[in-house]
Amino acid sequence: MQATKNRRPVQILLVEDSPTDRLVTVSALEHSRVNHVLHVVDNGVDAMAFLRRQGHFEGAPRPDLILLDLNLPKMDGREVLSQLKGDPILRFIPVVVLTTSSAEEDIIRAYGEHANSYITKPVDFASFSAALEMLGKYWFEVVTRPPASAFESVAAPVAPVRRRGTGSQPLHVLLIEDSETDALLVRESLAGSPSTQFRLTHTSRLADAERLIADGATVDVVLTDLGLPDSRGLATYRRIQAAARGVPVIVLTSSDDEAMGLAALREGAHDYLLKSEHTGRALERAVRYAIDRKAIQNQLLQSQRFEAIGQLAGGVAHDFNNLLTIVQANASLIEVCDDLDDAVACAREICGAAERGALLTRQLLAFSRTQALEAHPIDLNDVVVSTSQMLRRIIGAVKVELRLGSELPPILGDAGMIEQVLVNLAVNARDAMPGGGKLTLATRYERLTPAAAQRLDAEAYAGEFLVLEVQDTGEGIDPGVLDRIWDPFFTTKDTGVGTGIGLTTVYGIVQQHRGWIRVQSKVEVGTSFEVYVPVSSRPMAKAPSSSAQPDRDKSAGTGRLVLVVDDERAIRTSVIRVLSASGYGVIEADSGEEALRVWEQRGDEVDLVLADLTIPEGMGGRELADRLRAIAPDVRIVFSSGYCSDSTLGELQLRRGVTFLEKPYTAAALLNIVDAACHVNTAD
Template identity: 75%
Template sequence: MKRALQRQRAIEILLVEDSPTDRLVTVTAIEQSGIHHSLHVVDNGVDAMAFLRRQGRFEAAPRPDLLLLDLNMPKMDGREVLSQIKRDPLLRFIPVVVLTTSSAEEDITWAYGEHANSYITKPVDFTRFSAALETLGKYWFEVVTLPPASAFEGIVAPSAPTRRATASLEPLHVLLIEDSETDALLVRTALECSQGRQFRLSHTTRLSDAEQIIADGVAVDVVLTDLGLPDSRGVATYRRIQAAARGVPVIVLTNFDDEATGLEALREGAHDYLLKGELTGRALQRAVRYAIDRKAIQSQLLQSQRLEAVGQLAGGVAHDFNNLLTIIQANASFLESSSDPRDIAECAMEISAAAERGAMLTRQLLAFSRTQVLEANPIDLNNVVASTSQMLRRVIGDVNVELRLGSELPPILGDVGMIEQVLINLAVNARDAMPGGGRLTLGTRYERLTPSSARTLDGQAYAGEFVVLDVQDTGDGIEPGVLDQIWDPFFTTKASGVGTGIGLTTVYGIVQQHRGWIRVHSKIDDGTSFEVYLPVSSRQLTEANGAGASPASDTSTGAGKTVLVVDDERAIRASVTRVLAANGFSVIEADSGEKALRVWERRGDAIDVVLADLTIPDGMGGRELADRLRARSADVRIVFSSGYSADAMLVELQLRRGVTFLQKPYSAAQLLDIVNAACGLDSDD
């Protein structure tokens, strides 16, 4: 699909957005959609209308094929822009997608009443937004810009455009699991006689072979499976294929004497069941299409429920951040009037701990909002647990933290930051289950699972070597009826406005990215245990010594080195300057890319490293600044920084955390480490 789109002319997209952060999110989502496009950006409604009407400085502007419109903007808000567009006979056919933070029913109703083509609530979900844009691209190139009817010989019916669009779609991939060659031939014949959407059939006779096909990453649109196979029988067959092909609709095939099993599979979530003796071509095609359509409707319903839950999430986040801001403000105010060194030290520790908790919450939100890039290296889980436990003791209050670490554990292959996030989320969850205090035990151990022991242990388990992280608390426990819901987004048993409901969802996603799984044991009034199984790495720890973040430097000797700090936030520039200057560096500040370029023109030969924010508003951002600087000096050393999750940019710009990218918020030690490395101060030279 994406390759086909790229053979056409670029889609002209006009983005009307005044928020620099939201612009970056939207631009990244557009780029990830794979649509061949040309993007134009304005930050207010007046310029948007001038662009559309080709007035003033926009006289040579192209006519947009798609408009992405924020509602709340200066000069003229998006509501007026939408109304003017849809009243203008020359503009009203331009598709308009409304992007806004409001999920209020009256705003949604108004937007569609004004003939908006779509309404998307910010923050943008990358995956769904990219899918929506790709659908718009498909509509534009396969329906709107079809060749004239004369190009299609013999197709003259009024519904021809629909037929042509349908014919150009990729065939639906059906995976058939059936050991009877007669029944398999019946299914193949039924699908081949389709008069509409075409089907592509893959056939296997064993469930294990089908599981391997899916594990190999083959895209499947629907699964047809017999419930009586050589290596699996009954409802267990459905359960296994449903677990392997998560998100793919499954239709089961049964004989007349086994109809009850088909009904049981239907109750467990199968999208349909068909009796082989009544299997006609029309019935099979209808069942396949219905299963796919039903899955799409379920996805839309899930998105609707997710939007409704955004309000719950916002309440929890606001509650947590307000608590943190209260701690910071109270201690900062006290510092202004106190001269006692002990008070100063204590206040500084409280502020630092609150900042760590805020950073943790932000990472949690970013991890939940989209899939992060896994930077996998061999790591020692004991070291991660031991170092993280020091911070946890400050964060989780009146809870006694105990370590029970296994000896001589093999390394696991993982991302240190993500594993820390798993540990922190589970620990904070445990703390909330022990409001009156208690004991939190963090343990590790090695386990080797055979195929039989894996099947006995857990439905998600598989054979191999694993290091297990065991997080146990002595809290209230989890109700048996709630255990199946704890991984669901926004599900929480806490009071309204307390907690976000995404902590355990984040844990589950990270563990899956590491090819692991989690076992939960809980008993009311007797605590809960989370056992996280992580596969052992075949690589040795020595290979990762230089791959992860380096330990904080004890001292820094930046004498003779000059750093150009580019950030639009005055307080950030002041803080960075204070830390670097105290460690011997000379610092030059610039609050925009343009000023940074002017500084480079005058003093470029004296600058050793540039520390640039990626998302500078109202002008040149860090990415464009880097391109300009490299055009002047190919060997310029640049470190990027951002408060926004930069996972897409890590891939696109080939950045590495702790080497060429510094994630906000960061500590003084992290700042010094990355600047020292960029200046070559920690090398052997």
């Protein structure tokens, strides 16, 4: 790359204490042929003095680029990075971190502190030149004051990430701003971008933005003022961060409220901009940088998760084998026992093991963030009461006590996920009480003011909440371990005895519900987990019962014919037994191809097709449905599967419990959905 003619040299500050590494870096700069002036300091204290023009650095130029070693005397390079990115004047200067460490945690931390690139030593000349090329004209025109560039090409900043906004798919920016003037400035700034296409959605209230995200809008970045009609201060950032989980958030502040922007940065905001500075290319730079840095973090974390799969496998195998032992032992007893009561008891144990297996599957899906949140107004006390009955079977000798608040308002959530929170916390408590003890499940209402929320917890915010408390009298948590309990795969249990994802799953679910968790523990005394979930303003709707009605008409399905399509013979057999016992006629097929042949012979008689969505070695339910609807547009179809993502449900326009039956399911759930699809009135 040749230096651009008639441009001022790029001012570069190298912060490096090793003479050898300084020489290598100087040689790499010469190799890159960048027109530059190099300034060198050998410690973090002098670096900050140079940048702030203090002491004998009073006349120092403002650098266009900083090359920063992480391991420095006097002041660590990480502290230098943190201080300069927290400085409203210095934070726009791009930083390339130079270090001998290639550990993922160091990479994540460097990008977490807003580093613009990361290069390991010894510096490879070609890699170094490529890094400078990636910074390119884009960074220097946007970041330096006045705008200037030393490079010819306009290149993508820092990360080799596939980028939107440069072709047919514009970047979707959600702006939360109650000032029409400021909103207009943002709109004009983004519309004037020469290199990036933006699509802007503007709301003036935080609640409207939360509702838009909850309704499924795909947002690439959020720009939010912290002073809104329905929320102020850090509570605004916390709420939108919880609602737009995984989406980078940039905070907009006024010049007299910059401390609030810095506080938001410390809590995880990707950037903050003064409203007086967010015109022109600076806003575009901030948006693109936030999106790219988030993508890099996600890639690194995903890589870390894959490496931990081996740790996960042992715990999952242990838990599932326990459940299979229960199923096999009780099924064998049913085969030989003569007493009806014994057979019923065995059947209940099998049902309980199946519930626990389904729970473990949901836990894994929640951990991997592939389980969809089905939010409805729910009665927290009802969830606690129903779950406590199952807990008594799971936690053995531990006594379960309920202390439920009266006349509690509903929360907006997923009852199955709240059940997971309860079970995971209860199992964790059981393991802390190997000799027995007491587990208390309590609920209450709390209204938090901004001051009370600030005193309570770093993640708390003002509002109305229901609190679910799970308290045990166990061994307690060692203070040295307490900060790590939410980490993925962290466990104090022996290898193969636990997955180490129980509390991580709890944390993720609570965040999905826009809540937080407060933990208090004393060794040899016990532990208390207090889960705060916001109150819902939506009225409670009575959920249909998933259990069969005791007075159900055994011939309710008489005259109706169901075609069951599933590649698992045992599933088809079970479904046939359940439906036949209720009067339904049933015909079966083990693939989509077989189902089409059956349809050719008896299609006119079929009232409903119950089809497995995915059949590995044949035509699945999706293709079968397309073929059948081409023949009979009014055919009624209910899909079933052990897993179906939220995006697939949306694509197929399916509703859980209405046109989609999730495995595993009970006989009652199967009959309810078939009855509804066939328009059978079981009350008759």
